[in-house]
Amino acid sequence: MAQKIQSVKGMNDLLPVEQKDFKLTAAFWQAFEDVVVRWTRAYGYQQIRTPIVEQTGLFVRSIGEETDVVGKEMYTFSDSNDSLSLSLRPEGTASCLRAVVEHDLLYNSPQKLWYMGPMFRRERPQKGRYRQFHQVGIEALGFEGPDIDAEIIAMSENLWKRLGIRKYLTLEINSLGNREERAAHRRALVEYLTRYEDKLDEDSKRRLKTNPLRVLDSKNPDLQEICNAAPHLTDYLGKESYKHYSRFKAMLEGLGIRYVENPRLVRGLDYYNQTVFEWTTDKLGAQATVCGGGRYDGLIEELGGKPAPSIGFAMGIERLLLLVSEYGSLKANAAPDVYAVCQGEGADLQMMKYARTLRANYFKVMQYFGDQSMKAKMKKADNSGARFVLIVAQDELANGTVTLKDMNGAHGQQTVAADDLISTLKKWKKAK
Ligand code: HAM
Numbered sequence: 001m002a003q004k005i006q007s008v009k010g011m012n013d014l015l016p017v018e019q020k021d022f023k024l025t026a027a028f029w030q031a032f033e034d035v036v037v038r039w040t041r042a043y044g045y046q047q048i049r050t051p052i053v054e055q056t057g058l059f060v061r062s063i064g065e066e067t068d069v070v071g072k073e074m075y076t077f078s079d080s081n082d083s084l085s086l087s088l089r090p091e092g093t094a095s096c097l098r099a100v101v102e103h104d105l106l107y108n109s110p111q112k113l114w115y116m117g118p119m120f121r122r123e124r125p126q127k128g129r130y131r132q133f134h135q136v137g138i139e140a141l142g143f144e145g146p147d148i149d150a151e152i153i154a155m156s157e158n159l160w161k162r163l164g165i166r167k168y169l170t171l172e173i174n175s176l177g178n179r180e181e182r183a184a185h186r187r188a189l190v191e192y193l194t195r196y197e198d199k200l201d202e203d204s205k206r207r208l209k210t211n212p213l214r215v216l217d218s219k220n221p222d223l224q225e226i227c228n229a230a231p232h233l234t235d236y237l238g239k240e241s242y243k244h245y246s247r248f249k250a251m252l253e254g255l256g257i258r259y260v261e262n263p264r265l266v267r268g269l270d271y272y273n274q275t276v277f278e279w280t281t282d283k284l285g286a287q288a289t290v291c292g293g294g295r296y297d298g299l300i301e302e303l304g305g306k307p308a309p310s311i312g313f314a315m316g317i318e319r320l321l322l323l324v325s326e327y328g329s330l331k332a333n334a335a336p337d338v339y340a341v342c343q344g345e346g347a348d349l350q351m352m353k354y355a356r357t358l359r360a361n362y363f364k365v366m367q368y369f370g371d372q373s374m375k376a377k378m379k380k381a382d383n384s385g386a387r388f389v390l391i392v393a394q395d396e397l398a399n400g401t402v403t404l405k406d407m408n409g410a411h412g413q414q415t416v417a418a419d420d421l422i423s424t425l426k427k428w429k430k431a432k
Contacts, residue, residue, distance in 0.1 A: 010131030027334035043155050045114040050095040056085040062094040064270025066210040073121040088120035092137040101305035110142030128287030128319045137314035144309045149275045150251035164329025173277045174265040175245040177237045185236040216264040232263040271296040291315035335385030336366035341377040343393040
């Protein structure tokens with residue numbers, strides 16, 4: 001037998017059934033997508049779909065060369081026909097803004113956009129962390145805030161409620177101020193961390209030189225004391241930034257949204273300023289961040305557009321759905337309404353005609369194909385999860401009737417005239 005070819009490490013197949021080490025099914029995922037479509041519509045967001053491959057320069061310029069994502073984790077290759085460097089997108093914001101600038105979408109009004117799809121980061125795979133993972137993201141472009149900052153938090157909270165996981169998530173917020181304020185904080189931070197340089201691990205020593213703010217992100221238990229006592233960015237906020245942050249917090253309080261201020265929340269991508277936030281959970285082990293985002297007021301201009309203050313967030317679908325599948329209320333709905341079985345000569349064609357009529361009336365129908373005993377067929381019907389079974393055997397065929405079985409038991413099993421098939425099932429469905 002030829003050797004089997006395996007999928008790429010850290011990249012999952014999404015199947016109709018659960019896998020040993022990956023519990024999510026395609027039906028569950030699809031149920032989530034349905035929720036997302038309604039949820040984004042409720043807040044006035046329109047979908048954007050961009051390619052998964054972009055010029056590498058887009059990510060270098062937006063996310064930042066010194067970040068782990070760009071420096072270590074991108075899948076980068078050169079197009080064989082020219083020397084252009086291309087990368088699989090590691091996130092959605094950069095591509096979304098590239099498209100907005102390229103097509104001049106902001107020419108006369110702000111934009112509220114959402115996207116969903118695969119992202120690629122060459123990280124060490126573990127539960128909740130993959131090399132191909134999926135995000136749902138939203139970007140509100142051309143809004144100064146802080147009202148929109150509060151609205152997008154409320155919007156994310158609304159999704160957690162729709163999925164039944166609100167109580168498992170904590171909102172952490174911080175403000176990164178503006179460029180000058182960050183520069184002043186950076187000077188103080190570098191001075192402070194340099195005093196402890198001999199105690200820092202290799203990663204933090206490197207970050208101290210390249211991106212000192214990210215040292216505060218360190219998960220190394222030995223560094224927690226040093227990081228906790230480091231200068232806080234919020235102490236360096238000027239009047240305007242302070243006002244923005246205070247109004248944002250007051251709005252959250254007004255909306256009844258609890259939050260925790262985390263002065264060490266800095267985010268892993270370089271484009272952020274002012275408001276940043278993450279939704280975290282203690283139910284997923286090390287991969288605690290389900291959703292993250294913040295303002296990136298200068299990014300559109302940096303990508304060649306006219307200045308447009310903006311904010312957005314993205315959630316990791318795998319992480320979120322791992323949480324939802326265990327604790328939430330979302331149910332996959334792959335089961336048919338009607339499972340159709342037939343027995344005997346001529347019954348198969350008649351059954352196909354009934355199935356066609358049922359589908360024309362918006363019933364989801366699964367028809368049995370094969371040649372087993374009636375008992376085996378009924379077992380299949382039971383396993384399908386269908387609410388109703390439609391049976392057509394020789395008697396039904398001869399008398400122009402159909403037999404219907406309500407698997408919930410409410411209506412039992414009844415034989416009715418074939419002409420009454422649709423009306424009976426509609427009545428039964430309505431009665432629950
Ligand atoms: P991010 O924090 O890099 O932000 O990613 C957002 C979310 O994607 C994370 O909170 C996490 O749930 C999920 N995620 C990231 N990496 C992985 C991975 N390797 N495996 C599984 N899930 C992962 C961004 O990407 C920004 N573009 C968010 C944003 C939008 N900011 C403003 N607008």
